[in-house]
Amino acid sequence: MWGPAWTLLSLITSFDLVTLNHCHYCMESLLGRRYAFREENSYCVTCYDGLFANSCEECKKPIECDAKDLAYKGRHWHEACFKCAKCNHSLVEKPFAAKDELLLCTQCYSNEYSSKCFHCQKVIMPGSRKMEFKGSCWHETCFVCQYCRQPLGTNPLITKDNENYCVPCFEKQFAHHCYSCKKMITTGGVTYHDQPWHKECFLCAGCKKQLSGQKFISKDDHPYCLDCFRKLYAKKCAACNKPITALGGAKFISFEERQWHSDCFNCVKCSISLVGQGFLTQQDDILCRKCGSTT
Template sequence: MAKKGMGLLFIRGFKFEQIFQVITALGKVWHIEHFTCANCNLPLGTKNFYERDGEAYCEEDYHKIFAPKCAYCNGPIVDKCVTALDLTWHPDHFFCAQCGRPFGDDGFHEKNGKAYCRQDFLDMFAPRCGGCGHPILDNYISALSRHWHPECFVCRDCHQPFGGRSFFDHEGLPYCETHYHAKRGSLCASCQKPITGRCITAMGKKFHPEHFVCAFCLKQLNKGTFKEQNDKPYCHPCFVKLFG
């Protein structure tokens, strides 16, 4: 800590007059010209000085040698100090590494030895939702090699949640069973339900075998034994009866 020279002592001889100026410091008495900074050797006089291991230092050299250094400017810290990331900083030099703004009430977040404000940290490093693209801050679902907000993990077409049911992957996106088969063209043209087994392809559409029936008598048809009229299939007798 800084200390002051304790004063001057004047001594007068009996037959001759001589004045000696001395300083009392560090528990000793010094000629004023001999009480110097241990580093720069400049006289300290009666100025404030700092003591370290029994030696005196001028204020500038003491801070230069012994004060903690700011991790940003490398200058000595002589007043308030911020300790973070195992380093010391001037308070006004500890700011977001991305935007340069000082940290607010949210504090800071660390990544690779750098400090970031909450917004920049989330923008740069938080996982992005595969649905909305925004940062994920809390619970998430991991699926299709991506992370999702729970409310964003829904069918891409109807936007209905899966609610514990299976989902189907089409080109890296989740779909309910109905819209998955719609994307793949495997919905029955009659009942609009997915076709997961045998199917009949006719009139550019797909049908469950039991749903490919005559539009008039509802008799089940085979692919090669029907007639088409107005985009509807008919058995041969019904076609003749209705259309000649």
């Protein structure tokens, strides 16, 4: 009863020894030879390299089991082949960058592809912090206020004549302050009576409508839109009773505290223009000499 079981155990042990001491692929003996393990199986060096060795990206030869295999994003290199594509210096245990599937040392990458600082014109090395503003790049230490030389970082800034300033320095050096609200004018603005105004602060003294870009009339150092000026101050034509304004150089006729539009200064009988002509008055009417003499 014990004999057959002992025989089976002996056979299993013998089979394991054969598997361990022979190449799993070619079945040649491994005794006294170099071999490699893969997934608990033993292989002679020749079979292992033929079956499993990766091909080197540079020389296209297999990377043998006793050689160091350097891998990057699914690609493999011999240690001696892992070099910068530009200067051929070794990249082993050194920082590098990839561009269009080429490996480059940081110096070559910087010379070829890195941005240059707008201020010092030196290369901004990979890995260093880069500041970008209006399509240009700066070293973080070069991106400073032109006046106080403090780093601007991501703080608000104002540009003048291609130079950048922090807001406090710009206010001290250049900014005008609105005559109305007294706050700084950073862009745009209008000038009225030699004083700066925000566009949104330059309003009609009557209706408070914004006047920037609109026609207006000044009265007693205050600006008025045309409608407000006509309602508040414009004299009325004695003929048509509509407001008379001097906007655009319009001409009007004045006589004994009455005013007329030039086009309205006509004889009340024959309607001939009296501008530049002699005329007669009859109560509130004005007449040409011919009509006045026949009355």
